[in-house]
Amino acid sequence: MMPSIAQLAMATGFILILIGFYGALTQRNLLRMIVAFTLSGTGVNIVIVAIGYMHGRTAPILDATVNAADAVSRVIDPVPQALVLTAIVIGLGVTALMLAYALKLHEQRRSLDIAKFTELKW
Amino acid sequence: MVSPLYLIVLALAAAFLLGLLNPERRGRAYAVTLVALAGMTLISADWLWAFTMEGIDPVDVYTAGAEPPFAINLRMGLAEAALTLLVNLTGLLSALYLKDVLLAGGRRTMAVLLISVMALVGIILTRDLFNLFVFFELVVISSAGLVLLANDKDGGPASGLSLSAGFKYLIVSQFISAFLLLGIIFAYHATGTLNIDGMANASLGLATGGTIAFFLMFMAIVAELKPFPANGWALDIYESAHPAFSAIFSAATGAAALYAVDKLLLIGGAEWLPIATGIGIVTFIAANLFALPQTHDRRLLGYSSIAQTGLVLVVLGQRDLLGDSTPFIAFGLLISHAVAKAGLFWLSGLLKNRQLADWAALRQRPLLVFAFVTFTAMLTGLPPFPGFYAKWELVHQLAGAGQFTLLGLILLGALIEAGYLFRWFGYLMKREAPVETVPCTGHKVGPVLVAVAAGWALAYLWGDLAGGLFGRDNLLLALPLLFALSFLLLDWLPAWIKNSLAIAGMVAFFLLTWGEYDPLRLIFAIIFLIGGALTLLASYSVHGRRIGFYPAAMLMYAGMVMLIRATTSFDFFAAWELLTVGSYFLILRGKHSEPHALSYILFSLGGAFLILAGFALAAAGAPQFDLASLAQVAAPAAPWVFVLLAVGFMTKTAAIGLHIWLPGAHAEAETDVSPMVSGILLKAGLYGMMVLLLAMGKQQLYGVELTHVLLWIAALTALIGNLMAVFQEDAKRLLAYSSIGQMGYALFGLALMNHLGWLMALVFVINHYIYKSMLFLAVGGVAKRTGTREMYKMGGLIRLMPLSFIAVLIGIIAVSGVPPLSGFGGRWVFYNAIMSAEYRLPMVVLFMAGPIAFLYLFRLIYTIFLGQLKDELRRVKEAPFWIVLPQMIYVALLLVFAVVPGLALRHVDAYLNQFFPEGGLHWGGGTIISDYGYWNPVAIMIIVGVIFTTVFALLLIVNRKAQMVKQFNIVFSAERPFRPETTHYAWNFYAPYRKAMGFLTQPFVTRFWDTLADLLHTAGDLGRRLYDGNGQSYGFHFLAFVVIVFFVGGI
């Protein structure tokens, strides 16, 4: 059986997450780590959206083509769509924050190497 | 009551309102912040009141006019009310504490603080999984922001340290939120709902992919509890953040995250409980172990926070087993931890330097020291605080269900934690204080004091709750304890007034209650109360206010009185812990007693934990039992109960192997404290042994008669104790080792398990109290006058301190057990007891210990009072009146007890008949008759008197031409001694004996315990290197944590 489009999307999302994680674990540059996290965040979002996808249905907006009466059988699951919006926004907030931290760390230390910030330990 | 939604609304509205205020008018913004937090606190308090006092049912709040699971709902119940109150109050107090920082930081900082508190409240209230995620993210972001409030030493803005700590936190939180989101979306897919209760009903685990979805969520939420090893980031935050934020992070965030885990476990169901337990216990042990080598105060507190959270997780994981008492235990531990940790973090903000030893600066303010003591006691679960009740229940239920490994691990971790906390307190009391003044600004000290008040209020509340649940009396209503605590309030009075009050109180309590004791207990009551009052006479010699002495001393006496009055295992154990803590504070007062007090408290707490485990094992699931019913413990458990309790009690009697704390603790204590902790405190252990042996009698473990083992331990204790005493140069250490030996005798008598053995033990109890108190006072008085305790530095003091000389002379005659004094009575009963017992070999050992005692006793009188007077001691005066007076009373007592021993013993002898009907004594007039002979004290007194006067007169006649030798009439054989003291006749007095028997005095035991402590330290030091400070490593740790739990948990 051919994998459905939802499964393909989901697989893509998982792979993106893993790539992002790998980058975050191995790249020592703060900015690259942030980029890696955005990647994994995108992967998560793709997985969320893929979960809501249903074959042969349309977007959950009532209009001329989808009227309120038969919406149940015509639209895809709207919940993941709502969740993914929240997830995106929160991811954005965290990314902005990390960038600001990285900027300030660089300003103070002239370095973007995560291994240089190890005064706190043990 | 207003809707719980207003908790969220209020915070958000205030946070947004701040943006509309004039940025320069910061005072106004600060006022808005405080009002909002205060309002939130009031709302929570109102709900808590309604749940506890009016007993209303939990309330579900729907949003958006739709029912769950279609819209988000919140729930307010008892747990939620209590937790939100904790969160809001912590937030409010921290905001007060942060006054300067917030005013400097401006309205944005205040908004972040408000939102952080709001998000924690949200985590607690929400019943929607995704909403939980949103609130968690808010907590993460606001925490990362609040970390930056850290002030450097000069109070300036954040250092790079807190910035990097915040960044590391964000790194880990990125991993965490990815897992959480994936878990949530798959759980949604499996169950078609996001509602927590809905998901719990839909049995997520059964759906396809449900288990893994739950696993991902669970790992993500548990990671917020900072489990080992995924917790390096949290430690960095604790170390670098502002203490007021750390207070929130530890107390409030920890509580909220625990509650979130609790909700998740609702979804996961019973099969996830063991995993929670496993994560919790590993975290608890590891964090405590890693805390051992810590010297940075806030990082230490961080480790301790992590450990405590782990412990609560264990409780949550055992909820199937703990049943209805889960909330009582979990909240007891959580609230103790939260209040104490918040208080300690706030305290740390008052100090400039970050090393543990720098806390010595706190000594300037006794009130803050009291706060520290309160917090430490709460964390270590000492009575009367909630943690104590929780610990009791937890251990009992675990033992009842046969979870011995978990039980042992919990107690081990708790002991390690007590170790570093009490070590810290030792630093605080004893280390050199850095030159800094501890600021006493109201907004910073206020929160600390609120925490102290909350701690005591909770102690009362938990006592009350335990009363309702298990039918006990509230510890905080026990008269002796109240009496002791009242001295905290009276501490501003001069010492002599407090001393009089203490003596009056103890005597009055005895007069009120003496009719209630059986003869056995009466002896102990007399020693503890009247004897205690007598030793307190010596305390009149100390002037000034003597802050801290009376609360500690009275706590110890209160504990001892409660011990003999206890009828249930719970009361007994509570009393045991109280007397332990009180005596610890007393011992710690000595000038150089820091390490000794630490080893004392560790051995005592270790012993106490064994007793606790023993009681729990004996209770077999019941919350407590009558001490008398120890006799009914059934076969497989009984010998183990016996072993646990016996070893526990023997830590107090300093049996061989467990004795290493005693010499230092007794020798370094203050002059009037030594007799208390030696003459009186040691009897508590003997009392425990008596209770145990009376109830359980002879027990066999793997075919070994346990009382036989006790006999051997006792005999060896007597032998080694005496041997060690022989080779001491320090007079007080000599007496201390002698106490070990004496306790060996008493233990031996008890272990004989026959009539005369017990009688002998009781004679020893009385005698040892009298002569050891007397000798410690006498030697203490001499040491006070001469400024040294080394005996070879003294000599010839007989003319200068005649009264002390008499006391020591009488004392050593009594100790050595030669006629005519009471010691002989003890020996006589003892020899009779031996005749009637079956074990010969340990008796031989004990016999050998007798003559050894002569060696050291002789030394006391000879090197201190006889021989040449040292030049520098020519101006020494007799000891102070108040130190001599009790000695003279003791001399009189010894004589009376020597002439009419029947006064006390006759009743005990009769009483013992009900337990050991065989082999009692016959009391005929002035003569006492046993199966093997008779003893007439009066006759012996007369005979000895006659012999003594005859010999003395003869000596005088023979020696009438003797010449006095001048002090410097000695020759060094043209040799200049390298160390002058080596030429003193009293130095290394028993060198030949040392050659012969010294091998027995090698400090094997000390070495053993030292090695153990070293091993723990090394393990902790190696383990904590896992946290190498690299943010990426923390990411690795989190992923490794997930993978390990996956494979170990078998998911």
Add this chain to the structure above:
Amino acid sequence: MIKRFIALTLLLAIGGLFASLLLGYTPDSELNQTARYYAERTSPDIGAANIVTAIIVTYRGLDTLGEVTVLFLSAAIVGLVLALGGKSGKTGRGTVPVGELLTTGTRYLAPLIMLLGVYVFVNGHLTPGGGFQGGAILASGVLLLLLADPLKRFSHVLIATIESFAGLLYVLIGLFGLVLAGGFLDNRFLPTGELGALFSAGAIPLIYSLIGLKVGAEFASMLASLSESETS
């Protein structure tokens, strides 16, 4: 090297987890109970044509409030972080002169972009789009202005006022729902109107407009903070 190896091993295990999730996944053929409720009830109860919007603004309004707060928080903390003291001795390397094309383009485009943003959030309940999308578009207008003139300064007081005012109103509207309608953030204290009309779905357009303003203001604030720290 060993680090990469450990990373790969760990990720292999995690990947295994993901794989079992993927293999265990079967797409739904019918809407589950929650989704079915939304599909059926949104139009009669809420009056919004865009079901996702109804979920975001009303049913899961508390999430959205939290979301807005996340942005508010991020903006505030970014401001705090960038305002921190430290070795900020660095002076701007001077700015590269901005091209004629950009400045001119900006002059015409910025108002249009802003207008588009407003359109997107005002119509959030009818079309794909809404407050967050609209806010982001507003902010991209601001970004364009900043690109055209890196030294341009926005009034922080104005931005703060907009974001705080919008936030406060948002909370107040939520309270109206609590007091006048069925619960916190219930949109039905205003008439739900006719499905598909601009003035319909109760308070949703109002809330989404406020969100749009607030999100725009917060992004603008972050951008402004960042640009100031870059050149100061």
